[in-house]
Amino acid sequence: MKSHFDTLIRTGLFLLAFLFGATSFANKKVLVLYSTGGHSTAAKSVEEMLKAQPERYDVIRKDFKEELTGFSRWFYDSGYDLISQKANWINKWGVLSKWHHAEKDPLYASERFNADFNQPERIRKYIESVKPDIIITTHFSLADTLASLREEGHFKNIPMAWTHLDMVDNVFFRQIGDQLDMSFLPTKEMADEWAKVIPREKILATGIPIMPKLLEPPADADKDALTRTREARSTIGLSRNVTTVFMMGGSMGALSYDKIITELGATFKANGRKPVQVIAVTGRNEKMAEWLRDWTKSKAFPKNVKLHVEGFVDQVKLRGLQNAADVIVSKPGGLTTFELLTSEKPVIMAEGIGIQEQYNAKFVNDKGAALFFPKTEGIGQAIFDIALGKPELKQSLLRNQKILTENFDLQAIVEWTRDAKVLQPERPPTPILTRMKNAKQVFSVPMCNKVFN
Numbered sequence: 001m002k003s004h005f006d007t008l009i010r011t012g013l014f015l016l017a018f019l020f021g022a023t024s025f026a027n028k029k030v031l032v033l034y035s036t037g038g039h040s041t042a043a044k045s046v047e048e049m050l051k052a053q054p055e056r057y058d059v060i061r062k063d064f065k066e067e068l069t070g071f072s073r074w075f076y077d078s079g080y081d082l083i084s085q086k087a088n089w090i091n092k093w094g095v096l097s098k099w100h101h102a103e104k105d106p107l108y109a110s111e112r113f114n115a116d117f118n119q120p121e122r123i124r125k126y127i128e129s130v131k132p133d134i135i136i137t138t139h140f141s142l143a144d145t146l147a148s149l150r151e152e153g154h155f156k157n158i159p160m161a162w163t164h165l166d167m168v169d170n171v172f173f174r175q176i177g178d179q180l181d182m183s184f185l186p187t188k189e190m191a192d193e194w195a196k197v198i199p200r201e202k203i204l205a206t207g208i209p210i211m212p213k214l215l216e217p218p219a220d221a222d223k224d225a226l227t228r229t230r231e232a233r234s235t236i237g238l239s240r241n242v243t244t245v246f247m248m249g250g251s252m253g254a255l256s257y258d259k260i261i262t263e264l265g266a267t268f269k270a271n272g273r274k275p276v277q278v279i280a281v282t283g284r285n286e287k288m289a290e291w292l293r294d295w296t297k298s299k300a301f302p303k304n305v306k307l308h309v310e311g312f313v314d315q316v317k318l319r320g321l322q323n324a325a326d327v328i329v330s331k332p333g334g335l336t337t338f339e340l341l342t343s344e345k346p347v348i349m350a351e352g353i354g355i356q357e358q359y360n361a362k363f364v365n366d367k368g369a370a371l372f373f374p375k376t377e378g379i380g381q382a383i384f385d386i387a388l389g390k391p392e393l394k395q396s397l398l399r400n401q402k403i404l405t406e407n408f409d410l411q412a413i414v415e416w417t418r419d420a421k422v423l424q425p426e427r428p429p430t431p432i433l434t435r436m437k438n439a440k441q442v443f444s445v446p447m448c449n450k451v452f453n
Helices: 002-020 036-052 070-086 088-102 113-117 120-130 140-151 171-179 188-194 226-235 257-269 288-297 315-323 334-340 355-366 377-387 391-405 413-419 432-438
Strands: 028-034 059-064 134-137 160-163 182-185 203-205 244-248 274-283 305-310 327-330 346-350 371-375
Touching: 002 171, 002 391, 028 036, 028 120, 036 059, 036 334, 036 413, 059 120, 070 088, 070 288, 088 355, 113 140, 120 140, 120 334, 134 140, 140 160, 140 171, 171 377, 171 432, 182 188, 188 203, 203 413, 226 315, 244 257, 244 315, 257 274, 257 288, 257 305, 257 377, 274 315, 288 305, 327 334, 327 377, 334 355, 346 377, 355 371, 371 377, 377 391
Parallel strands: 028 059, 028 134, 134 160, 160 182, 182 203, 244 274, 244 327, 274 305, 327 346, 346 371
Antiparallel strands: none
């Protein structure tokens, strides 16, 4: 009898624990959707931040292009890269047309081509199969599609957020932010401008979600910066005491490596500092890596330059290569730009593919945290000045980098995920365009900058 009674007591206690603490048994399922380049890295960053929390999250990180077919799938797989490299004017024209249209028409972004391009029915079916508690996307195009699906009556009970990965502020992006429950924005200044026309509870200034490891102190933080730099050079077989430049063109390897290296060699030679070392990372562009290696054997390659070429590398190795440099030269992708602000190295932003990349470069240039060269001419001299000729320039760049990174608040993404709520189940009654007109806000699209009267 006693044994039976004890069993009943234990069963009752278990049921009470289950009823009153059920939430502790159920992990929150977070779907993180991304595709291509920096969007992929940002998604991985969000995943790592959530998995590092004491709460239990089931994070599903999904490349949404895997659900697409035909031209849409091809575009994300390789089409964007091909167009950007072979006919970048098409890319620029498409972006400017989209932004311009948003500033002329009260229609929301989701009523235009951008949302339908992502084959929303396929995206809807995938989300329904996963049954997430929360959705976060690091790709603006899919954020647009999610807004469209919600307007059609789907996922009205699932909180949705997106990360804005570029320093572009215009009606098109605000339309997306106005329709979803949360926007993670790159800077406080942008968040303050949005808050003038979009409810503040739907906006967080987090900074761009770079990999959490990049914000941690280096393992050898007890050593001085020069010693760390020299040791990093030795690790990859470079001379410890020779000026070293790190160059990268994003996942596409989209940078005029040869022009910059040629000018660099000539500049150092003209200034009496003949030897200079270059680390070139070409991403997934293996053809560029092979070409650079072959180029070093030709007569045209500058004799006073030593070149070390790498293809695609992970974030840990990438940071190790950057640690070996005196100066970093990079294409100004959104995520890349913010990652480099944590490198503790002076940065030069060069060229840039999309219009958005020029905004990123101009932002850090205006903040004094990097130098921006839309063309390659002058980069060689700028590298020499930073590394050897103007120490005050180097210190100024590093000081302003630190000011910008001190405002990063990536933990706010985790805080939102803990208590995420649906704030925008329906389309707002007053279009964002009308609210911006009433606030007399200045738009940022180059072809239609103006203040409404």
